[in-house]
Amino acid sequence: MAPDKPAPPYGEGMETRELRYFVAVAEELHFGRAAQRLGIAQPPLSRAIRQLERRLGVLLLTRTSRAVALTEAGSVLLREGRAALDAVEAAERRTRRAATGRPGLVLVTKAGAVGELLAKLLDAYAAEPDSVAVEVMLCGVAEQERLLRDGRADVALLHLPYDSTAGFDTEELHAEGQVAVLPAGHPLTDRAELRMADVADLPGLPQPCWPRQDGIYADGPGPRVRDLAQLCQLIALGRASAIMPESCRTQLRQDLAVVPVPDAPVVTTVIAWPPHSRSLALASLIRTATRL
Amino acid sequence: MAPDKPAPPYGEGMETRELRYFVAVAEELHFGRAAQRLGIAQPPLSRAIRQLERRLGVLLLTRTSRAVALTEAGSVLLREGRAALDAVEAAERRTRRAATGRPGLVLVTKAGAVGELLAKLLDAYAAEPDSVAVEVMLCGVAEQERLLRDGRADVALLHLPYDSTAGFDTEELHAEGQVAVLPAGHPLTDRAELRMADVADLPGLPQPCWPRQDGIYADGPGPRVRDLAQLCQLIALGRASAIMPESCRTQLRQDLAVVPVPDAPVVTTVIAWPPHSRSLALASLIRTATRL
DNA sequence: CACATTGATACCGCCGAGGTATCGCCGGGT
């Protein structure tokens, strides 16, 4: 050790390993399982967390020998730590991508939700003189945010108000009303339009329940669905109803009826990308999109 | 080592230490100075960078024995790595703050640039039933973004189009035109209004040059200034002119004249905060601000 | 009250981060 090292006033910053360990424990709320998930033994994990607490000077977890719980500070670190780990992963991935020289873009969007807008965008962009290959990635509901944040994707098509654009730069592309989707022949299909309240709790036709970001279904009523096809099937069977953007009607089956719902929230399609992106290809794609 | 460790397919993720080392070298473009700045010797630094390159499978720097330069991938990692390090620091700082139990907010803005808006905001917020202490932090030009990103500040007042809101959530608070500031008695001060072109290159009255984010002045003409007082002094001396938001006129000295410039870009004051903030106090402050 | 579960502690071995000494390369001064 150098004799006159500057000696930083207090703990010289967390290592990502410590963050990964803490996030694992905070998610499992169980040292043993967290250690298993991390591929290490339990004692080093306990020590690492203790050391992290000492270095931060903060109690992160309350442990009894039977249960582990997050403190207030712990839940802050869980949230912020996940974001920080995503940023580190993003740095790694984007660096690797920059090195391979393949300047292709990865666009991510929810399966089935963008109608023909995506097709038009891809066509228009491909016609640009400086366009590069665009890989389209379809993913489940609300997984896009993560992909964009950790560098696996470069750009996304999101839908307000359902998706969150927190932390991204965005441009609005398109706004549209929503329609109720009902089984063909349902009494309400005669109406010219419906209100939210009319569709809210139709007897025997509950709104479906989508999985959360982590793949777990929230508590609540309604049949659990994972994609549009499942949902359409249920509606056709007379077991569910749904409200969705009107552009979806082009993809619906014949045996479904749609009725406009003017008082449903307007769905805005936006193109979103991580801030600080300096990629020319991305800038060109965004320019193309806003000109559509 | 556990006999059946999952064995991650390739390098198990960068450590923040490696990132800090790389950023130091990339900024200095000199291993010796970077090592000195980091408080370590040069050989371990060389090794660490080599190892990082090996683990990423990417060449980050081109070294001849006389010069070090960033590769394309290296500059990506510099940009992304800084953001990642800021996120890690933010996690650390916000966790510490959450633990102390002081839920005070830190608001950051450019010195002298917000006129009375800030005073009104602080008064209105203090009158809210659930308000907490707000620490106001004034900083140099364009330093706010960093403070907000690395967790030293919770919320900022920024000015479009001069500041970047990349990566933050924002709400618009106020928009205003700009005025030209000239020495009292200058011929142009008789006019009712001016155009940008009129003020662009007045003989002997160049626009000033502000430092960049890192404190270094960009190349270019114009006298170098660090704050509004310096600028006013120069204008009063007949050595400079400037264009600034009209709300600044209340803070100007007597010996300066202002003339509206209708074709200057409109300056929008926005309140900005890091995404994912779940603080009730912050939400309340933002609500107050948007209601002004 | 034995027992199982689970986090903490004790102790050990080894990898690797960081140190010093030195080399090889190259540009500039004379």
Next chain:
DNA sequence: ACCCGGCGATACCTCGGCGGTATCAATGTG
């Protein structure tokens, strides 16, 4: 042309800390 000085790379050593196993301590359970 030659030597010198600056700089990054290499060689080699030391030691702190990470991860391992064995075990203890606390606590809920039958």
